Amino acid sequence: MSFDLNRYINERCELIDGRLKMAMPDENELPFSLHKSMRYSTFAGGKRLRPILLLAACDAVGGDLSAALPAACAMEMVHTYSLIHDDLPAMDNDDFRRGNPTNHKVFGDAVAILAGDALLTQAFILLSSPFYSSNVPSDRILDVIHEIAYAAGSRGMVGGQVVDMESEGCHDIDLPTVQYIHTHKTGALIKASVKSGAILGGGDERQIAALNRYGEAIGLAFQIADDILDVVGTTDQLGKDAGSDQARGKATYPSVLGLNESRRTAAEFIEIALESISELDEKADPLREIAKYILNRKS
């Protein structure tokens, strides 16, 4: 059997984008600028890694996709809000993302801040919608809301972002600090995506624990691969300035461990990820392929 990862990802992206479009206020609804701004960043060419992982984890435990799709979209909203706020002049001050002007360059700082706020909130509107809980047990949905909120909060993504920012330009960043930043800033949301999919799919405790370990490992591998790409990729491939981490004195794996050791570490985490789900059957194959892809991606 040959599994076509590209085709799989494209199909899932279509499914996710279709549901995302329904899950957000229309651009013609007041306030126009806010809703335009929310949609602008949500449909700006994101890879949909988190929702794809969430759906794949639901598949892996034999769950029904319709139980996972709203949470997958909510996860992408949380991710998108974090990018809008990260790019603000008060934070990373980035003018471009994925080749397009960043949200605040198009809509101004105030609307960008509020669009981020509204996207984060919209995730919880979607997760708690009466339609959703009429189809999926309320306890599972509450579990997932907790997973996502915890991963996004001060002990997760936002905490990682603060330490990342405060470490910028420091010359003596050590490995534990880089690990803290990566597990929190990127890792937490990726791990929560996989775990949420497993919960919503009705996985048993053992399956949920296995997928949680998988999510933790690929979250780290993903971020290390990202750091490596920032060093060796071209600006064209990345849609943002290559070498921008280095120029800013960002805390990264290559800056602490060097390129080769970083590559070895990423590969090791992918091994751990694959090992974690070795007891799951072929329904987990997409997760296996995604893990390998993360290691070898070029953009």
Next chain:
Amino acid sequence: MSFDLNRYINERCELIDGRLKMAMPDENELPFSLHKSMRYSTFAGGKRLRPILLLAACDAVGGDLSAALPAACAMEMVHTYSLIHDDLPAMDNDDFRRGNPTNHKVFGDAVAILAGDALLTQAFILLSSPFYSSNVPSDRILDVIHEIAYAAGSRGMVGGQVVDMESEGCHDIDLPTVQYIHTHKTGALIKASVKSGAILGGGDERQIAALNRYGEAIGLAFQIADDILDVVGTTDQLGKDAGSDQARGKATYPSVLGLNESRRTAAEFIEIALESISELDEKADPLREIAKYILNRKS
């Protein structure tokens, strides 16, 4: 029987503050700056109107306070996040709130943005905590998460904030625009507080609908009273610059209707609020006293 509103409010504030302190990461937990910043604004002398209303609505339907207290704290977190973001230089650019330097003046813009983000997220962490759902039916909690998220999102508070901002300095603001701003920016969260208390207290449909109307009416009365205070209050009483709305060309009731007509409208909404809950027994008396207080407050 004489009801001592001051004493009642002080007791409830103590209860709320005690629970809020437990519900947030400690200042000695990493990242220190973030957690300090979150606590700084949460404990900066807020009146706790929203959580007090939420608890009082729970009381009014004969509910158990412990079922409502986490949601009351979550509501205050959402309110606090909105103030931190409103005060940012990119938004209202305020240096003082309640007589103290605003969050970004103490912690910088970046940490202030992230502290707001983390407080909003913390509200949902608290609402979805396993401890909470072991004591209150999951369906009720999900209902309340939906109420709060909807009220805070792009069709509620954030939407109101965008229109408020975009109306600033316009000379021909009409009454419907002022009404939109007030029902969304302040009204939505106040209404959701009352309704959430009624849901968590186990109120029946009729009681929840009555309290929803009460919440809607006092939300509007509160904001009109606020607008009036900005014109007639002194800077000392307000803890911020009196007349600041006018100086900024903000859309307010007095600027559209004049002072006398605004006073009459506020009183009318208080009448509607009292009328809405006329069928509730004496357990709703605190709500009745709070309504009267809102009309007559001096700060």
